[in-house]
Amino acid sequence: MTHNESMTIAPILEVKSISKFFGSVIALHDVSMFVRPGEVTCLLGDNGAGKSTLIKTLAGVHKPTEGEYFFEGKPVDFNSPRDALEHGIATVYQDLAMIPLMSIWRNFFLGSEPTKGVPPLRRFDVSHAKQVTREEMAKMGIDIRNPDQPVGTLSGGERQSVAIARAVYFGAKVLILDEPTAALGVKQAGVVLRYILQAKQRGIGVIFITHNPHHAYPVGDHFVILRRGTIYGDYAKADVPLEQLVSMMAGGADLEALSHELASASRTDTGRAAEELAEAAQAYHATAVEAAEGATQDE
Amino acid sequence: MTTTEEAPAPPETADERVRRVGGLANLMTRPEIGALAALVLVWVFFAIVAFDNNFVSMAATASILNRAAPLGILAVAVALLMIAGEFDLSVGSIIGFAGIAIMLMVTPGSAGGFGLALGPAIVIALLITLAAGLFNGILVVTTKLPSFIITLGGLFIFRGLATAAARIRTARTQLGGFGDVPGFDILNALLGQKIDIFGAAFDIAILWWIGLTALATWVLLRTKVGNWIYGVGGDTNASRNVGVPVNRLVVSLFVLTAFAAFLVALIQVTQFGGADSLRGEQQEFNAIIAAVVGGVLLTGGYGSVVGAAAGALIFALVQQGITITGVDADWFKVFVGAILVLAVIFNNYIRQRAQKR
Numbered sequence: 001m002t003h004n005e006s007m008t009i010a011p012i013l014e015v016k017s018i019s020k021f022f023g024s025v026i027a028l029h030d031v032s033m034f035v036r037p038g039e040v041t042c043l044l045g046d047n048g049a050g051k052s053t054l055i056k057t058l059a060g061v062h063k064p065t066e067g068e069y070f071f072e073g074k075p076v077d078f079n080s081p082r083d084a085l086e087h088g089i090a091t092v093y094q095d096l097a098m099i100p101l102m103s104i105w106r107n108f109f110l111g112s113e114p115t116k117g118v119p120p121l122r123r124f125d126v127s128h129a130k131q132v133t134r135e136e137m138a139k140m141g142i143d144i145r146n147p148d149q150p151v152g153t154l155s156g157g158e159r160q161s162v163a164i165a166r167a168v169y170f171g172a173k174v175l176i177l178d179e180p181t182a183a184l185g186v187k188q189a190g191v192v193l194r195y196i197l198q199a200k201q202r203g204i205g206v207i208f209i210t211h212n213p214h215h216a217y218p219v220g221d222h223f224v225i226l227r228r229g230t231i232y233g234d235y236a237k238a239d240v241p242l243e244q245l246v247s248m249m250a251g252g253a254d255l256e257a258l259s260h261e262l263a264s265a266s267r268t269d270t271g272r273a274a275e276e277l278a279e280a281a282q283a284y285h286a287t288a289v290e291a292a293e294g295a296t297q298d299e
Numbered sequence: 300m301t302t303t304e305e306a307p308a309p310p311e312t313a314d315e316r317v318r319r320v321g322g323l324a325n326l327m328t329r330p331e332i333g334a335l336a337a338l339v340l341v342w343v344f345f346a347i348v349a350f351d352n353n354f355v356s357m358a359a360t361a362s363i364l365n366r367a368a369p370l371g372i373l374a375v376a377v378a379l380l381m382i383a384g385e386f387d388l389s390v391g392s393i394i395g396f397a398g399i400a401i402m403l404m405v406t407p408g409s410a411g412g413f414g415l416a417l418g419p420a421i422v423i424a425l426l427i428t429l430a431a432g433l434f435n436g437i438l439v440v441t442t443k444l445p446s447f448i449i450t451l452g453g454l455f456i457f458r459g460l461a462t463a464a465a466r467i468r469t470a471r472t473q474l475g476g477f478g479d480v481p482g483f484d485i486l487n488a489l490l491g492q493k494i495d496i497f498g499a500a501f502d503i504a505i506l507w508w509i510g511l512t513a514l515a516t517w518v519l520l521r522t523k524v525g526n527w528i529y530g531v532g533g534d535t536n537a538s539r540n541v542g543v544p545v546n547r548l549v550v551s552l553f554v555l556t557a558f559a560a561f562l563v564a565l566i567q568v569t570q571f572g573g574a575d576s577l578r579g580e581q582q583e584f585n586a587i588i589a590a591v592v593g594g595v596l597l598t599g600g601y602g603s604v605v606g607a608a609a610g611a612l613i614f615a616l617v618q619q620g621i622t623i624t625g626v627d628a629d630w631f632k633v634f635v636g637a638i639l640v641l642a643v644i645f646n647n648y649i650r651q652r653a654q655k656r
């Protein structure tokens with residue numbers, strides 16, 4: 001799917017004039033946004049801008065106080081995250097939604113357990129669950145020898161990787177990622193960006209929250225900037241150069257990395273996203289290039 | 300993820316991110332390990348101290364198991380509920396409540412009852428008892444208050460209802476004559492009879508206890524509902540966010556606990572031929588103690604039904620050991636209290652091993 005084709009496709013998920021109040025707190029006011037299948041919508045903004053609140057509303061955790069929610073063109077009214085999951089919307093929450101005392105495989109499938117057998121003997125297909133967990137984690141570049149290990153004993157990045165692998169596995173139509181790369185090493189961050197591109201190629205709509213413009217710019221198709229609970233702007237990639245994006249993401253970038261990135265970004269036009277990813281990754285670390293090339297080859 | 304492509308082959312760095320867990324270390328993180336060890340210790344202790352009192356005998360063993368069975372049945376449900384992060388302090392009162400409900404249904408109209416046949420009487424009493432569990436569960440999920448407080452209210456409400464209903468209808472709080480109800484023999488064969496093994500009388504309730512423990516263990520470890528129970532107990536919000544129907548699960552578990560109380564009540568009504576509105580007093584605490592001694596975390600998210608069964612057995616062992624040695628019964632409380640504290644300390648250690656980052 002090329003960039004131009006996708007511009008004409010109807011959004012898979014769209015909210016119009018959403019507001020969310022928590023008592024006297026106005027977390028979101030008159031927010032509209034959308035994501036098309038096969039596109040990556042980057043949701044950017046300062047701390048406390050309302051990004052997590054917005055995606056929790058999309059994921060069925062919060063009910064919007066006001067506004068409309070459309071999925072595949074039809075109005076929907078999610079009463080729980082389960083409703084959203086059943087529509088194929090999977091989310092990596094900022095707090096990861098992991099149970100520390102439970103094993104990796106139990107966490108991976110919590111709420112979406114594969115079963116075998118007929119009632120009343122229907123049971124959790126444990127061996128399948130363990131195998132899938134191991135495979136999906138291996139794809140993330142994390143070798144778990146023992147899927148029985150409690151998630152609480154994993155490192156922060158490993159835990160984040162489990163949450164991402166789980167959402168990628170279950171996100172049939174829309175994948176929502178709330179700062180998925182925050183705790184990740186260079187290589188794993190590269191893998192996540194590559195995942196986002198793969199999901200995009202499969203026609204999945206991706207909503208990607210990050211404070212890192214070097215992660216957002218290479219994969220994003222358009223950039224929604226949230227400021228103090230309202231939409232500040234929604235820019236297609238072609239209309240916004242990286243430096244402008246960075247300046248709009250108040251406080252999002254450290255300047256040294258920024259100038260580094262500017263240098264590498266100016267060498268390329270806004271070409272294919274995977275190539276840019278390779279560029280950005282190169283600016284970081286040589287190992288990330290491997291992952292990015294993998295993504296390019298997949299196309 | 301539907302792609303079948305190979306992993307991005309990062310072997311040299313992946314290895315150092317792996318943490319190996321050995322067999323023994325794995326065993327040490329099992330929730331019931333402490334209770335099983337304590338079970339052996341307590342038994343050996345009394346086997347030595349009370350050897351002259353025939354502690355190691357068929358009769359004493361039968362007596363221990365007969366004591367453990369009703370508590371164990373209760374502890375199965377209470378353990379599941381506690382692993383899901385909730386308490387039910389009303390479960391002892393519900394035993395009394397259910398017993399009175401059963402007896403009021405079968406007692407003839409002339410004596411103030413409803414004079415129903417055994418079958419309908421049991422079904423109606425069961426529905427009333429399950430409604431009590433439903434009441435607890437719905438109140439807990441709608442108010443979002445700690446179940447500890449809600450069911451503390453239930454502890455008084457259901458005990459009071461049992462006593463008041465019995466007194467209003469029959470002017471008594473102890474109702475007998477269950478043995479004369481037509482059909483009693485069938486019920487007795489199922490729930491009340493004693494089985495003679497080498498001259499010792501074992502309650503058939505022991506089989507119910509074992510069966511329910513096995514069933515609940517299977518549900519907990521091998522079904523999706525079991526996965527939800529652990530998840531909800533570990534982190535309610537996270538579980539809800541990944542799609543676990545939290546409210547439905549919690550309400551169901553309260554209903555299940557009420558069901559266990561009903562079963563215990565029915566067993567005891569059959570065994571004793573009647574009900575007493577005071578029956579089941581303190582069983583809520585005893586069941587919690589059995590579960591906690593068995594490795595169930597007070598804060599939820601961790602534990603096992605086998606552990607709770609071991610906890611119930613320890614409870615009965617101590618009770619029998621104290622009785623048989625003729626030591627003042629006050630020491631029983633000291634003993635149980637000490638075991639409870641030791642178990643919590645030990646289980647806390649196990650939990651930290653499992654949770655440590």
Ligand SMILES: Nc1ncnc2c1ncn2[C@@H]1O[C@H](COP(=O)(O)OP(=O)(O)OP(=O)(O)O)[C@@H](O)[C@H]1O
Nearest residue numbers: 022025027045046047048049050051052053054094
């Ligand atoms: N449940 C709640 N009750 C009250 N206020 C809330 C609640 N959830 C969020 N808020 C408020 O809404 C605002 C937006 O929070 P949100 O978590 O969406 O920010 P964010 O953009 O994700 O920030 P960050 O980049 O730090 O993750 C904050 O001021 C927060 O305090």
Ligand SMILES: [Mg+2]
Nearest residue numbers: 051052053094
């Ligand atoms: Mg946030």
